[in-house]
Each structure stands twice: as structure tokens, then as C-alpha cells.
Amino acid sequence: MNKSFSLSRRRFLLTATASTFGTLVLHGCTQSQSQSAVSQSAAANGLETTTVALGFLPVVDCAPLVVAKEKGFFAKYGMTDVRLAKQPSWAALRDNVELGSSGGGIDGGQFQSPIPELISEGIITKGNEIIPMYTLARLNTHSxxxxxxxxxxxxxxxxxxxxxxxxxxxxxxxxxxxxxxxxxxxxxxxxxxxxxxxxxxxxxxxxxxxxxxxxxxxxxxxxxxxxxxxxxxxxxxxxxxxxxxxxxxxxxxxxxxNHPEKAFAMRAEWVDRHPKATIALLQAILEAQQWCDQPEHHRELAALLVKPDYTNAPLAAIEGRLSGRFDYGDGRVVNDPSLAVRFWSNGDVSISYPFKSHDLWFLVENLRWGKIPADLDLQAIVNRTNRDDLWKEAAKQIGVPTAQIPTRSSRGVETFFDGIQFDPDNPQAYLQSLKIRRM
Incomplete structure (x- = not known):
């Protein structure tokens, strides 16, 4: 498959609008803050920088970023100038991370998987430019x-x-x-x-x-x-x-x-230049994820998310998803907390930890439908992109119990509702078990 397949007239139109809409910056520190003050703040916290631009979409799983900002977790760990940039589309998010904050875009943020991997491989970027990315955490399940x-x-x-x-x-x-x-x-x-x-x-x-x-x-x-x-x-x-x-x-x-959903990912060059600031961001997001999952915080969380700066959605549209109450609109109304949006864990299942086996499934499923070249080394892509080591370091520093820190990068065999199983150690067997595929 020719990588230029990923480019289209529609793609160029979306790209052209990205600089207009994608840099709507929310809740950032004022421009009046001097560079020297920023440098002093960074030095005081032992960080390389206190400034970062993170993109998000107005959907429920932006919650960890919103909470880390609104509840002061970013500031707690020294990242006092975190700008949340609301994006009009996922295409705009991609385009703006291609630009980077130095080009008027963003340094990272909330991504659908496996978009960070595809950006890293130059499969969905303008001119197929390779822009290395790191996946640092999983933001949520369900949603x-x-x-x-x-x-x-x-x-x-x-x-x-x-x-x-x-x-x-x-x-x-x-x-x-x-x-x-x-x-x-x-x-x-x-x-x-x-x-x-x-x-x-x-x-x-x-x-x-x-x-x-x-x-x-x-x-x-x-x-x-x-x-x-x-x-x-x-x-x-x-x-x-x-x-x-x-x-x-x-x-x-x-x-x-308990499937993997949105990811927190950053441009690799930003992470490599700012290792301490990266850990600070992760500490704040992990603590925000824990806060989000506490039932006593759900009403406050919903009230934060429905603000015009974030989802601008009706309160009822958010609250039900957090509690597991689903009105399907066809007469079915289900109350099942196990299906609620979760950010840190669901029972004894870790949600925040970025399992490499999950990143692999997203790539394998793209391969199933002929959406990526068949000659790619998928596991190598995952290993280059996934930085679960940084997640573990941040988790340890905020006092996450050892028992809650996964020791393996694979969650093992996953089972879908139709009985199909995905064994990350044998993706080929998974592909062969599927009756409909277009590889």
C-alpha cells in the first residue's frame, strides 16, 4: 500500500482550517507572565519548563486533562503554565501536533489510538513526514x-x-x-x-x-x-x-x-527535552484519574465537563455515563456501573496503564482492514512509541501501591462480545479467526 493513500482532498481542507480553530487556548496563564518568572518557577521545581500546550476534544474522556487543570494537579507538580487547547476535530488535533507548540500548535494531549503510532510512522501526516510520538498513559475505558x-x-x-x-x-x-x-x-x-x-x-x-x-x-x-x-x-x-x-x-x-480508549500522548522531542516536566505532567494526570473515579466526585466532575470551555453538553448527558446509567432511547434503560466510563481502574483492572498489548490490537485491526501497509513490524512500532516506563516512574512517585502497578506490558488474552479472542502473542491466529477481513 502506498502511504500517500492516507492523504485526500478532504484531509487538505481539514488541515487548512486547523490553524484557525485548533489553537483556541483555554485556561492558560496570562501572556503577561514574564519569561524570567517562568524560568524561575521551573528552576524552583527542578523542571526544565513549566509550559506546555495540550490539545483535547470536547468529549467525556478529556476529563483527566480538565481535572488536572481545574483542580490544580498540574500546578501541584510544578506545571504552572499548562494550556488546554480545544480542537474542533480529531484531524485538527493531528495537524496541530504536527506543528508543535513552536509552530503555533500543540505538544501533545488526548488522542484516539493508534493515531500516535500512525503519526510516528508518517502514515497520516502531511507529506508522510515522520514525527515521533510517545504514548504515556491510557486516559479511560468505555465512553x-x-x-x-x-x-x-x-x-x-x-x-x-x-x-x-x-x-x-x-x-x-x-x-x-x-x-x-x-x-x-x-x-x-x-x-x-x-x-x-x-x-x-x-x-x-x-x-x-x-x-x-x-x-x-x-x-x-x-x-x-x-x-x-x-x-x-x-x-x-x-x-x-x-x-x-x-x-x-x-x-x-x-x-x-474494559477496553483501551483514548491515550495521553506527546511529541517525542518534547518528552526527550523535558524528562522531568513529562513526569510532572504524568503525576498530575494520574492523580486526576484517581480523583475522577471516586463516586463522590462525579457530580462535580460532570459540572466541570459541561462548561462551555469543555464539552458544553447537558449535565444529564455526562452524569449517566459516569455512573453507568444508559438510556438507549429504544426503551432500554440499564444501570450497570461496570460499563461506566472509568479513568483509573475498574475493579482490579488497571485502566490508566498503557498496555503495549492494547496498542498492538489497534494496529492489527487496522491491518485487518487493509488500512496500513502489510509489511510493517507492528510490535517494533509499539515498542518505539509506548513509554510505559515513564508511567511506572510517575506512579511510584505519587505513591501508587506496588500491587496497582502492572508488572507486564501485556494484559494477556482479550475476549470480545462475540467470543473472538485476541492473543497478543499470536496476532496471526486472531486474524485467521475472523470471517470478514480485507488484508
């Missing part, structure tokens, strides 16, 4: 849903998509394939949709029309009838239900319990 327009409600679609098989086939035969919205190609959102459709016997590469739509536009597209279904991060699924325009078929936690 994603697959939702459909109301006209499909009689089909009683759930995590089993097979009830849509005939509908997809008829639409294809009429040369009007169902339009499915995702928020970024090759990303976790794209892969959840592909997996869900294929598990129900629907080939997403030949039977569906999959289009990239900015997160803020997925609900409006379904309401206008220009899309049939979408896969997106909350609060967009709950907003669709609250507006009476559709229903949620499945949440990502039903597809893969």
Missing part, C-alpha cells in the same frame, strides 16, 4: 457508542448488528449504501464500527459507506437524514437520545469490556 436514526428502531438493533444485515444488503443493491459516520479514519472509533458490523456478518468495506464527520456534527447529520448511523464518543450518543432523534444500539464496553 464510545454506536447510534442509529430513529427509523431503524423497529429492527431492535443491539450489540448484535445482524438484524441490520438485510437492510445493508438491500441498500447496497439499490446503489444507496447506508451512510455511517466516524470521527477519524483508522482510529479506535473507526475500528469499533468495523468490528461491530463485521461481527453481525456485514462487510463494512463493501456494504457500507463510511464517512468522516467532525464529532460536533454527527447528531445534526442524523437529524437531517444525511447519515444513517454513527460511532462516536459521548456525550454525542446521549445527546442524540435526549433530542429524540435516534437510539444507541451498543456501547463500546459491551463490545469489549
Amino acid at each position: 464510545v457508542g454506536i447510534s442509529l436514526a430513529s427509523k431503524y428502531q423497529d429492527l431492535r438493533v443491539t450489540k448484535d448488528s445482524s438484524s441490520l444485515k438485510q437492510t445493508f444488503a438491500q441498500a447496497k443493491a439499490a446503489n444507496q449504501p447506508l451512510k455511517c459516520a466516524i470521527t477519524f479514519p483508522r482510529s479506535s472509533i473507526d475500528l469499533w464500527l468495523h468490528y461491530w458490523l463485521a461481527a453481525g456478518g456485514i462487510d463494512p468495506t463493501s456494504e457500507a459507506s463510511i464517512l468522516v464527520v467532525p464529532p460536533a456534527q454527527v447528531v445534526s447529520n442524523l437529524k437531517r437524514g444525511t447519515m444513517d448511523l454513527f460511532c462516536a464518543t459521548d456525550p454525542w450518543n446521549s445527546r442524540l437520545v435526549n433530542e429524540g432523534a435516534g437510539f444507541t444500539a451498543a456501547t463500546s464496553g459491551e463490545i469489549w469490556k
Whole structure:
């Protein structure tokens, strides 16, 4: 596969708008703070810098970054000038991390997997430029849903998509394939949709029309009838239900319990230049993740996230996801705390630790659908990009009990809702077990 395949006219249009929208800086320190004061603050804390620009999308799993800023955890560890830059799309986030803060962009932030790896390999960058990235932590689990327009409600679609098989086939035969919205190609959102459709016997590469739509536009597209279904991060699924325009078929936690979701990643050159500041950022984010998971903080967390500077979502659209209460909009209302968005852990399952086995799955699944070159050494890419060593160092420094720090970079064999298993030690067996694939 030619790497230039990743570039398109749409991509260039999105890139052109990134510098306009992607650098909307929120809650930063004032520009009046002198450089000497910053240097003195950094020296006092033993850090190389106190300044960093982090990008985020207005979705529920930006919570650790928001809390680290709003509750003072960044400042606690000496990072007193952390600027949170709200992005209009995942494409803008990618474009701005390509620029780096020295070019008016960002140094890192909240990413869908495996976008850091694909940026590092130059697969999705302008001109296929290689920009090394490091994955430093996993921000959360769950938080994603697959939702459909109301006209499909009689089909009683759930995590089993097979009830849509005939509908997809008829639409294809009429040369009007169902339009499915995702928020970024090759990303976790794209892969959840592909997996869900294929598990129900629907080939997403030949039977569906999959289009990239900015997160803020997925609900409006379904309401206008220009899309049939979408896969997106909350609060967009709950907003669709609250507006009476559709229903949620499945949440990502039903597809893969305790799955890896968004990642905290940084440009490698920033990390390599600022090792102490990197640990400080991680300390703040890890402590923020612990804070987010405490039930007594959920109401305050929801109130923070719904601010216009962050998600600007209705309070109800956030609160339910934090508690595990899901109104699917089709008559099903479920209270299941084990499916709630989690940031630090879920029971005895570590969520924050960046398992290399999870990074590998995202790349293998892209390989399954022919979205990356077949000759890539996937494990080598993961090993270059994943810095679980820095996570461990930060965890130890904030006093995380030894028992809560994983000793292996693999979480072992993972099982999906349809019984398929992924053994990170044998990805080929996983690929061969899949009935629908386009390698």
C-alpha cells in the first residue's frame, strides 16, 4: 500500500482550517507572565519548563486533562503554565501536533489510538513526514457508542448488528449504501464500527459507506437524514437520545469490556527535552484519574465537563455515563456501573496503564482492514512509541501501591462480545479467526 493513500482532498481542507480553530487556548496563564518568572518557577521545581500546550476534544474522556487543570494537579507538580487547547476535530488535533507548540500548535494531549503510532510512522501526516510520538498513559475505558436514526428502531438493533444485515444488503443493491459516520479514519472509533458490523456478518468495506464527520456534527447529520448511523464518543450518543432523534444500539464496553480508549500522548522531542516536566505532567494526570473515579466526585466532575470551555453538553448527558446509567432511547434503560466510563481502574483492572498489548490490537485491526501497509513490524512500532516506563516512574512517585502497578506490558488474552479472542502473542491466529477481513 502506498502511504500517500492516507492523504485526500478532504484531509487538505481539514488541515487548512486547523490553524484557525485548533489553537483556541483555554485556561492558560496570562501572556503577561514574564519569561524570567517562568524560568524561575521551573528552576524552583527542578523542571526544565513549566509550559506546555495540550490539545483535547470536547468529549467525556478529556476529563483527566480538565481535572488536572481545574483542580490544580498540574500546578501541584510544578506545571504552572499548562494550556488546554480545544480542537474542533480529531484531524485538527493531528495537524496541530504536527506543528508543535513552536509552530503555533500543540505538544501533545488526548488522542484516539493508534493515531500516535500512525503519526510516528508518517502514515497520516502531511507529506508522510515522520514525527515521533510517545504514548504515556491510557486516559479511560468505555465512553464510545454506536447510534442509529430513529427509523431503524423497529429492527431492535443491539450489540448484535445482524438484524441490520438485510437492510445493508438491500441498500447496497439499490446503489444507496447506508451512510455511517466516524470521527477519524483508522482510529479506535473507526475500528469499533468495523468490528461491530463485521461481527453481525456485514462487510463494512463493501456494504457500507463510511464517512468522516467532525464529532460536533454527527447528531445534526442524523437529524437531517444525511447519515444513517454513527460511532462516536459521548456525550454525542446521549445527546442524540435526549433530542429524540435516534437510539444507541451498543456501547463500546459491551463490545469489549474494559477496553483501551483514548491515550495521553506527546511529541517525542518534547518528552526527550523535558524528562522531568513529562513526569510532572504524568503525576498530575494520574492523580486526576484517581480523583475522577471516586463516586463522590462525579457530580462535580460532570459540572466541570459541561462548561462551555469543555464539552458544553447537558449535565444529564455526562452524569449517566459516569455512573453507568444508559438510556438507549429504544426503551432500554440499564444501570450497570461496570460499563461506566472509568479513568483509573475498574475493579482490579488497571485502566490508566498503557498496555503495549492494547496498542498492538489497534494496529492489527487496522491491518485487518487493509488500512496500513502489510509489511510493517507492528510490535517494533509499539515498542518505539509506548513509554510505559515513564508511567511506572510517575506512579511510584505519587505513591501508587506496588500491587496497582502492572508488572507486564501485556494484559494477556482479550475476549470480545462475540467470543473472538485476541492473543497478543499470536496476532496471526486472531486474524485467521475472523470471517470478514480485507488484508
